[in-house]
Amino acid sequence: MTVTAEATSVAEQLVLTERHGHVLVVRMNRPRQRNALNFALRQALRNAFDEFEADPELRCAVLTGEGAAFCAGGDLKEMAAGNLSIPAEEWGLLLGSKGRLVKPVIAAVNGFALAGGFRLAQDCDLCLAADHATFGITEVKRGRGAPWAAPLISMLPKRIMMELLLTGEPVSAARAYEVGLVNAVVPAEELLAAAIAMATTIATNAPLSVQAAKQTVELSTEVGRSQAVQSADWLYERVYTSEDAQEGPRAFAEKRDPVWSGR
Incomplete structure (x- = not known):
C-alpha cells in the first residue's frame, strides 16, 4: 500500500494528514500542549x-x-487570555466547517480525551481506544459547561452520562468500552493500525451504501421508529438506483472484487 504524508497549509502544520489508499489519517499536532484546541488548531x-x-x-x-x-480539550491559556464567556459558534465546528460529515470518521484515542477532546471522540462515528486512554467531561472542574454532551443520551445510559457530567472525573478505556462509548480497546502500539484496518474495511464497501447507513443511524436517534423507517427508505432510494447497485451483484457473479464509482 502506498502512503503519502503531507501537512495542511494552515497554522504551521498543526494538523498532519496521511493517505492510506481510500483512508485519510488526520493527526492533531500540538503534542507539547496535549493537542489542546486553540483557534488555530480548530x-x-x-x-x-x-x-x-x-x-x-x-x-x-x-x-x-x-x-x-488525543486531545486535552480547549486551550485554557487562550481562553483565560481572551476572557472567554459563551464560546462562539466556530467552537462547535470541528469535523469540517459544516459541523458534520457525510463520510464516516473513526476516532483513534491514543491518550487523554478530555472536555473538547471527549467531544471530538463523541462526534466521530466510531471509536477505538488505546488500553491506557482515558475519557472525561471535565468542564465542571473549570466552571465551564458542556452543552455539546446532550447527544450522549442516545449513546449512554442516563446515570453514566450523569456521572460523567457531574463528577468531571475521567473513566478508563476499559470502562468506556463497558458502557458503550468505544467500539474496542487495543494495545497502544496497535491502535493506529487497528483504526486504519477498520477504516479500510469501511472504505472497501460501496460509498453510497456507507453514507446512507451512517445517515440512517443518525436520523434514527432523532425521530420515532415509523419516521425513521420512512426516511431510511428515502435515503436508500439513491443507493438502489445507483450504478454501484448493479456493480455489486455483477462483481459477485463474475467472482471479482467490485469497482465502486460512487454513482
Whole structure:
C-alpha cells in the first residue's frame, strides 16, 4: 500500500494528514500542549475535514493525536487570555466547517480525551481506544459547561452520562468500552493500525451504501421508529438506483472484487 504524508497549509502544520489508499489519517499536532484546541488548531481541523469530504477518492477518515494525548480539550491559556464567556459558534465546528460529515470518521484515542477532546471522540462515528486512554467531561472542574454532551443520551445510559457530567472525573478505556462509548480497546502500539484496518474495511464497501447507513443511524436517534423507517427508505432510494447497485451483484457473479464509482 502506498502512503503519502503531507501537512495542511494552515497554522504551521498543526494538523498532519496521511493517505492510506481510500483512508485519510488526520493527526492533531500540538503534542507539547496535549493537542489542546486553540483557534488555530480548530481551524486546521475544519480545513482538513473539508478537504476530506470534498475528495472523491477518500471514503473514511481516522482522527488521532500526536504525542501522549488525543486531545486535552480547549486551550485554557487562550481562553483565560481572551476572557472567554459563551464560546462562539466556530467552537462547535470541528469535523469540517459544516459541523458534520457525510463520510464516516473513526476516532483513534491514543491518550487523554478530555472536555473538547471527549467531544471530538463523541462526534466521530466510531471509536477505538488505546488500553491506557482515558475519557472525561471535565468542564465542571473549570466552571465551564458542556452543552455539546446532550447527544450522549442516545449513546449512554442516563446515570453514566450523569456521572460523567457531574463528577468531571475521567473513566478508563476499559470502562468506556463497558458502557458503550468505544467500539474496542487495543494495545497502544496497535491502535493506529487497528483504526486504519477498520477504516479500510469501511472504505472497501460501496460509498453510497456507507453514507446512507451512517445517515440512517443518525436520523434514527432523532425521530420515532415509523419516521425513521420512512426516511431510511428515502435515503436508500439513491443507493438502489445507483450504478454501484448493479456493480455489486455483477462483481459477485463474475467472482471479482467490485469497482465502486460512487454513482
